[in-house]
Amino acid sequence: MSGQSPDSGPGFLYPFLDATEHDSATLLADLARSAREKAAESVTLRRTTLDDNAGLIAGAAAELGRRFDSGGRLFTFGNGGSSTDATTLATLFARPPAGDPHPAWSLTTDQAVLTALGNDVGFDLVFARQLIARARPGDIAVAMSTSGNSADLTVALREARQRGLYTIGFAGYDGGAFAHSPDVDTCFVVRSQSVHRIQEAQALLGYELWLAVQHHSRQEYAEGSEVR
Template identity: 50%
Template sequence: MNPESLYPFLSPEQGDGSGVLADVRASTEEKAAEIVALRESLADLHGERLVECARRMAACFEDGGRLFAFGNGGSGTDARQIEELHVGPPPQGRPLPAVSLPHDVATVTALSNDVSFDVAFARQLAALAGAGDIAMGLSTSGGSENLLRAFAEANRRRMLTVGFAGYDGGRMAQAGTVDYLFVVPSSSVHRIQEAQTTLYHVLWELTQWVLRGRS
C-alpha cells in the first residue's frame, strides 16, 4: 500500500502538499500551546486543594487504605495508569495498593450483562472497598452514570472520594458525593484528558512527598 492511498492530498496530482503540511503544523502548534496554557492555569485553580487532597490520601495509605480507580473509555485507560503509578513507582517512590476497576473485564462484563452497566463500578466497590479506602473516578463530561453511582456507594462506605472532570464538572459537581473534584475548564475532550493526566500525576507526586515526610 503506497502513502498516496492513505493520504491522497500528498499525491503528485495534488501538488507538493506543502500547504496541507503547513496547516497541520500550525494546528499542532496551536494545540500544544493550548494544553500548555491550560496546564499552567491548573496550578492556580487547584494547587492548594491538590496538596490538601494528597495529605488526606497519604493518611489513608498510612492507615492501610487502598485506592480504587475507575472511568470509561480513555478514562479507563487513565485508571489503569493510576494503578500502575501507585503499585510500581520509580526507586524514590513508595509502592501503594491500588486497583483499576475497569480492567477486571470478567466482573465488568458480568455486571453489565446480568444487572446494568450503571452499577459496574459501584458493585465492585461494595464488594471490595470500605471506610478508609480511596475512590478515584475520571470523566471528561462529569456525567457518567456509572461514576455517579460509584461515588454514591463510596460516600456511603465513608471512603475518601477524588474526581476528575471537564467542562464545568457536570453532574459530578452537583452530586455532593466527591470530596475533592478537580475540574479542567475546557470543552475539548482531548485537552481535558491531557490535563487530567497532569493532575493525577501531580497528586501522586504530592502524596509520595507527604509520605516521605511521615516516614
C-alpha cells in the first residue's frame, strides 16, 4: 500500500508471509513457530499483568461490591475492538455463567444512539451524553482502551467522576492519559506494545474483576447470615 512503512504491513507481525521459500513444509513450520511464540508471549503477559494488578483488582472489586449492594449500576464503553470488550464485560456482570447478576450495560451497542449523538453533538460526546441521561451517583463507569488516550473516553470519565460514579480505566502501553487522570479512580495497565496482546490481557483482567466481585458478594452474604 502507498505510504506504508516496512514495519506496518502484515509481514511485520507474520514474517513468514513475506518469505520467498516455496517449500510448504518450511512455511508450515514457520507458521507453527510463530503461533507458539505468540501464545507464549500472551501467557507470560497475562500472568505478569494479573500479578501487577492484583491489589487494584481487590480494591476495585470491594468498591464495586459496595456500590452494587447499594443499588449501583455498571456502564462500560470503548472504541473499535475495545467496544466489543466493553460489551463482553457488561454481559459478564449482567448475565454471568454462575453467581449473582448485577445491573450492567454497554454504551456501545445502540447504533441509533451512537450515530445520533455523533452526528448531532460530536463523536467526543457519544458516551458522556449517555451518562448524563442515564447515570446517577453511586454507579460505576468502565472505559476500555488500548491507548488510554481516546478523547471520547476521557470526556466520559470526567463526566462520570463529576456525577459521583466510581471510574475504572483499562489501558495498554504505559497507561496513557488514564494512568495520571484525576478522573480515573482505578487504572488497570497492560504494559505491552502490541494491541493484540493488550486486549487479550484486558479480557482476563475483566474476568478477574468480575470473579472478585462475585467473591465479595458471597462473603458479604455469609457475614450477613452469621449476624442474623
